Amino acid sequence: MSLLERVQKPADLKSLTRDQLRELCADIRARLIDVCSRTGGHIGAGLGVVELTTALHYAFNAPVDQIVWDVGHQAYPHKALTERNAGLETLRQENGLSGFLKRTESPYDAFGAGHAATAISAAYGMAVARDLKHEHFHVVAVLGDGALTSGMAYEGLNNAGATDRDVVVVLNDNEMSIAPNVGAMSKYLTSVQRNPLYNRVRSAIGAAVDHAPGRLSGVGTLVRKWEESVKSFFTPGVLFEELGFRYFGPIDGHDIDALLDTLLAVRDLKGPRLVHVITQKGKGFPAGEHGEKWHALPPGHDPATGKQLAASTSNATYTAVFGAGLAELGTERADLVAITAAMPSGTGTGAFAKAHPTRFFDVGIAEGHAVTFAAGLATRGIRPVCAIYSTFLQRAYDSVIHDVSIQRLPVVFAMDRAGLVGEDGPTHMGLYDIAYMLAIPGMTVTAPKDATEMLGLLRAGVEHTAGPFCLRYPRDSAPDLAPAISTIPAVPYGTWEVLRRGSDVAVLAVGTMVLPAVAAAASLAADGLNITVVNCRYLKPYDELTLAALVADHKHLLVVEEGTVVNGFGAFMSHVVGAMDSGTRVAVHGVPDRFIEQASRGRQLAQVGLDAAGIAERVRALQHETEAIAG
Numbered sequence: 001m002s003l004l005e006r007v008q009k010p011a012d013l014k015s016l017t018r019d020q021l022r023e024l025c026a027d028i029r030a031r032l033i034d035v036c037s038r039t040g041g042h043i044g045a046g047l048g049v050v051e052l053t054t055a056l057h058y059a060f061n062a063p064v065d066q067i068v069w070d071v072g073h074q075a076y077p078h079k080a081l082t083e084r085n086a087g088l089e090t091l092r093q094e095n096g097l098s099g100f101l102k103r104t105e106s107p108y109d110a111f112g113a114g115h116a117a118t119a120i121s122a123a124y125g126m127a128v129a130r131d132l133k134h135e136h137f138h139v140v141a142v143l144g145d146g147a148l149t150s151g152m153a154y155e156g157l158n159n160a161g162a163t164d165r166d167v168v169v170v171l172n173d174n175e176m177s178i179a180p181n182v183g184a185m186s187k188y189l190t191s192v193q194r195n196p197l198y199n200r201v202r203s204a205i206g207a208a209v210d211h212a213p214g215r216l217s218g219v220g221t222l223v224r225k226w227e228e229s230v231k232s233f234f235t236p237g238v239l240f241e242e243l244g245f246r247y248f249g250p251i252d253g254h255d256i257d258a259l260l261d262t263l264l265a266v267r268d269l270k271g272p273r274l275v276h277v278i279t280q281k282g283k284g285f286p287a288g289e290h291g292e293k294w295h296a297l298p299p300g301h302d303p304a305t306g307k308q309l310a311a312s313t314s315n316a317t318y319t320a321v322f323g324a325g326l327a328e329l330g331t332e333r334a335d336l337v338a339i340t341a342a343m344p345s346g347t348g349t350g351a352f353a354k355a356h357p358t359r360f361f362d363v364g365i366a367e368g369h370a371v372t373f374a375a376g377l378a379t380r381g382i383r384p385v386c387a388i389y390s391t392f393l394q395r396a397y398d399s400v401i402h403d404v405s406i407q408r409l410p411v412v413f414a415m416d417r418a419g420l421v422g423e424d425g426p427t428h429m430g431l432y433d434i435a436y437m438l439a440i441p442g443m444t445v446t447a448p449k450d451a452t453e454m455l456g457l458l459r460a461g462v463e464h465t466a467g468p469f470c471l472r473y474p475r476d477s478a479p480d481l482a483p484a485i486s487t488i489p490a491v492p493y494g495t496w497e498v499l500r501r502g503s504d505v506a507v508l509a510v511g512t513m514v515l516p517a518v519a520a521a522a523s524l525a526a527d528g529l530n531i532t533v534v535n536c537r538y539l540k541p542y543d544e545l546t547l548a549a550l551v552a553d554h555k556h557l558l559v560v561e562e563g564t565v566v567n568g569f570g571a572f573m574s575h576v577v578g579a580m581d582s583g584t585r586v587a588v589h590g591v592p593d594r595f596i597e598q599a600s601r602g603r604q605l606a607q608v609g610l611d612a613a614g615i616a617e618r619v620r621a622l623q624h625e626t627e628a629i630a631g
Helices: 010-015 018-039 043-048 050-059 072-081 086-090 119-132 151-161 184-194 196-210 214-234 237-242 256-267 286-290 318-332 350-355 367-379 390-405 433-438 451-463 511-525 544-553 569-579 601-607 612-630
Strands: 066-069 139-144 167-173 246-252 272-278 336-340 360-362 383-389 412-416 444-446 469-472 497-500 505-509 531-535 538-540 556-564 585-591
Touching: 010 050, 018 043, 018 050, 018 072, 018 086, 018 256, 043 050, 043 072, 050 072, 050 139, 050 167, 050 256, 066 072, 066 119, 072 086, 119 139, 119 151, 119 167, 151 167, 237 246, 237 272, 246 256, 256 272, 318 336, 318 350, 318 383, 318 412, 318 451, 336 367, 350 360, 367 383, 367 390, 383 390, 383 451, 390 412, 390 433, 412 451, 433 444, 433 469, 433 538, 433 556, 433 569, 444 451, 451 469, 497 511, 505 511, 505 544, 505 612, 511 531, 511 556, 511 612, 531 544, 538 569, 544 569, 556 569, 556 612, 569 585, 585 612, 601 612
Parallel strands: 066 139, 139 167, 167 272, 246 272, 336 360, 336 383, 383 412, 412 469, 444 469, 505 531, 505 556, 556 585
Antiparallel strands: 444 538, 497 531
């Protein structure tokens, strides 16, 4: 039995020697590599915090003490040490363990987290609640995997540091988010470990004090104080001290002795404290120590090399097609720039960065800044394409409205991972962008049925000058092989496409639902139902002429969308058609008003009836209702 198998809960760590703790860390690392080779998952960040997680759970008393993580994929080692090691085999699987932090999954998950930079704010809230209720426990926020590029982290630091609240912040500094960190803060944080003068001075001072005669111990104290002053000059500590935090570090995040000594000492202090820990993302997995490529792995790879065991036979993903098309558009247009928020590979914009490095901008985990930065570019005649996951763009919603839309600036928003995203679960579902973008005056909202149409809409967006333009596309392989964007014209503005004409029910299909709706119509034809299928590629503005003709010819319209039914396109069409006073009924078929749990994307679509069989069943139900009313 491995040492990890004997450690069922954090309290079991207290009886281990430090040599045993090192052995345990090796067991955890091996376990994560083995599990993720089969389940897939965000392996890099977790491997980087194995020693840190072990030391935190040794020094503190969870779940009484509240350990709050952000960027929840750091938490795989935390799950292994908190009564979930046996369940790691189900990681990111349907009805299995979440790939992120989840309060309903374990009392050790103090705060749910899927996005970055939430830990300090949440931990500060817990510390305030503790003090208001006169309770006694420690609160630790673990900020990491590039989260210090996010503005929310500074808001939390500024607020918490201005008080005397007892709260500990651990900065996991691995120089990475998904891509290498960017910006002045990243350079500031890493400067200390690369500054030879500081390291020489520190070593010399340490040697002098260690060899000082006993009668000169007072001198040693003065020298240590002088060392702290020198350290403040050279290290990020001065910044955090000015923000109100007592600073400790930087510390080798893979040295269990240094971590334990520091955390045990810091634990018994009071007030805001910050421990700066240097870690290596992907530590212990040779293929994973090379950064962005191994941030996350799909299921079915070799645990030693990270290579896929079976080559994919699928078409290119929407993301890859978008990235190649955007790079080609950049060659056509010298005024085109690409912006992403720490996601060059995730959004496909890495292809643009390679082709046009001076016109590519990765702003870090700072979605609001990305949007307002794009707005500033647009005021001076530059055409920005802002590529951000649908779920992450939610974080910048005010910037989209206030800085872009009110000023009617021509910014293109490419919303990757729109719709159901599979194993990443509720925190990453892109189910709300239709609703939140439709609500913005002047926003053009589009959804392509395939990769070729996505490129045609991208071209249309870049050519559109009358305001912001967004397009949404899924985390999936494209159903077609898209040609080069140079051969694809812009999709005519505000138009729909009637793919099949019938007389019983008209299906208004959005984006990814178009092809399943066509398949559903084919199966319904065998039952004698003649269905119209419309590709509603422009959601706003909608095709008024086509809609009027559909209303005139059909008693039922069924809107099918891979997004929330609350305030989505179906709700929009219900309002529009209702105002026509036509007697035509609009039904809506989309994602129900609940959070969708992790499973494969295909399984999720089937669960909510957004596959061909589910659409056909919904149409049959509508037809039966019509016949019942008529009878």
